[in-house]
Amino acid sequence: MIIKILGSGCKKCVALGENAKAAAAAAGKQAEIVKVTDFAEIAAYGVMSTPGLVIDEKVVSTGKVLTADEIGKLI
Amino acid sequence: MSVFGWLNDQVLRMTWLNDLVGAGVAAIGLDPASRIGGSVQFFVYDVIKIFILLSVLIFAISYVQSHFPPERTRAMLGGRSGLGANTLAALLGTLTPFCSCSSIPLFIGFTAAGLPLAVTFSFLISSPLVDLASVILLASIFNWPIALAYVVVGLLVAIVGGTIIGRLGMEGQVAEFVRTVPVSGEAATMTRGERLAYARDQAVEIVHRVWPYVLVGVGIGAAIHNWVPADVISGLLGQDKWWSVPVAVLVGIPMYADIFGTLPIAEALVGKGVGLGTVLAFMMAVTALSLPSLILLKRVVKMPLLVTFTGVVTLGILSIGLIFNAISNWFI
Numbered sequence: 001m002i003i004k005i006l007g008s009g010c011k012k013c014v015a016l017g018e019n020a021k022a023a024a025a026a027a028g029k030q031a032e033i034v035k036v037t038d039f040a041e042i043a044a045y046g047v048m049s050t051p052g053l054v055i056d057e058k059v060v061s062t063g064k065v066l067t068a069d070e071i072g073k074l075i
Numbered sequence: 076m077s078v079f080g081w082l083n084d085q086v087l088r089m090t091w092l093n094d095l096v097g098a099g100v101a102a103i104g105l106d107p108a109s110r111i112g113g114s115v116q117f118f119v120y121d122v123i124k125i126f127i128l129l130s131v132l133i134f135a136i137s138y139v140q141s142h143f144p145p146e147r148t149r150a151m152l153g154g155r156s157g158l159g160a161n162t163l164a165a166l167l168g169t170l171t172p173f174c175s176c177s178s179i180p181l182f183i184g185f186t187a188a189g190l191p192l193a194v195t196f197s198f199l200i201s202s203p204l205v206d207l208a209s210v211i212l213l214a215s216i217f218n219w220p221i222a223l224a225y226v227v228v229g230l231l232v233a234i235v236g237g238t239i240i241g242r243l244g245m246e247g248q249v250a251e252f253v254r255t256v257p258v259s260g261e262a263a264t265m266t267r268g269e270r271l272a273y274a275r276d277q278a279v280e281i282v283h284r285v286w287p288y289v290l291v292g293v294g295i296g297a298a299i300h301n302w303v304p305a306d307v308i309s310g311l312l313g314q315d316k317w318w319s320v321p322v323a324v325l326v327g328i329p330m331y332a333d334i335f336g337t338l339p340i341a342e343a344l345v346g347k348g349v350g351l352g353t354v355l356a357f358m359m360a361v362t363a364l365s366l367p368s369l370i371l372l373k374r375v376v377k378m379p380l381l382v383t384f385t386g387v388v389t390l391g392i393l394s395i396g397l398i399f400n401a402i403s404n405w406f407i
Binding site: 008039040065 | 144145146149179180181183184185187252253256257258273276280284371374375
């Protein structure tokens with residue numbers, strides 16, 4: 001699966017990326033984590049509050065840093 | 076003293092804490108009336124006070140804000156224009172949760188949905204400038220009339236600034252890709268428990284993010300408070316010096332700091348006789364405009380609009396500073 005982190009690179013986005021990595025590892029899934037920092041691309045997902053979390057092209061969360069457990073339930 | 080006055084002094088200004096810290100300073104052998112003792116007292120008292128207020132306020136305010144995600148704000152503003160829309164946008168700007176790293180996606184989301192530039196800019200100006208938490212902190216450090224005056228003039232800058240930008244007909248000055256972005260995304264509904272969790276997370280996250288600014292701000296405040304002679308400061312930035320407001324604004328604009336970090340500096344400056352207008356202009360310049368946010372904004376708007384935005388906000392802050400200096404005897 002492909003997990004995308006939408007955000008311009010602020011601290012929250014980094015934290016979300018790390019939690020996503022941990023969640024994928026805990027679930028035993030092969031996940032590719034992609035950081036999307038381009039505003040045009042972020043906006044194309046219709047996301048207005050970063051960081052956003054996109055799993056297999058579906059926006060699952062915006063504006064908050066989910067914990068690894070919370071992400072685990074989504075993947 | 077009235078009950079309200081007593082509550083205000085004890086709960087909001089925390090005079091008990093100042094007395095307690097003063098006693099503590101004296102207990103370790105420093106005289107609170109001396110320079111070192113006074114600096115230590117100012118620093119410890121201000122740091123504790125700001126962190127207590129910050130945590131409680133952010134928690135309470137985030138709970139309120141959880142009702143106003145940007146998607147909902149956008150829906151409320153949709154299809155409106157004119158002065159009423161600008162006023163509503165400025166008011167919602169104070170309520171919508173805001174982080175400077177989110178301002179660009181927000182700008183894109185609003186513009187793509189067809190909101191007029193006037194409305195979007197009223198929102199973008201008011202959002203960092205007038206923040207609920209900062210208002211209560213202002214009341215704690217100064218007094219309620221000053222805090223309310225700050226809100227009113229902050230909203231005025233946002234409303235007038237947005238209106239002027241709208242009148243200039245700069246709709247074409249937005250990066251092309253913004254117009255072609257799909258508009259989607261509905262705000263998720265939250266349960267009460269989720270709102271409480273959100274409020275808690277916000278409080279932790281914001282305190283975590285701003286504490287270095289607060290420490291530096293209080294440090295500078297303590298230094299000004301006890302080490303810089305009043306006549307040096309009033310000679311440079313005194314109320315009778317016409318250049319004090321422009322200098323405060325020019326120094327403040329490129330700075331990136333949180334309003335919570337600038338408040339202790341403001342407090343110390345006012346204590347040294349710097350005009351209220353000068354201090355308010357400084358705080359507004361620091362929070363409303365900063366180099367990092369302008370660089371981000373450059374990605375989505377063209378240069379003429381960016382310059383207009385900066386110019387309009389700068390002029391607004393300058394006028395507020397000058398007006399407040401002229402009428403500051405109404406407040407202090």
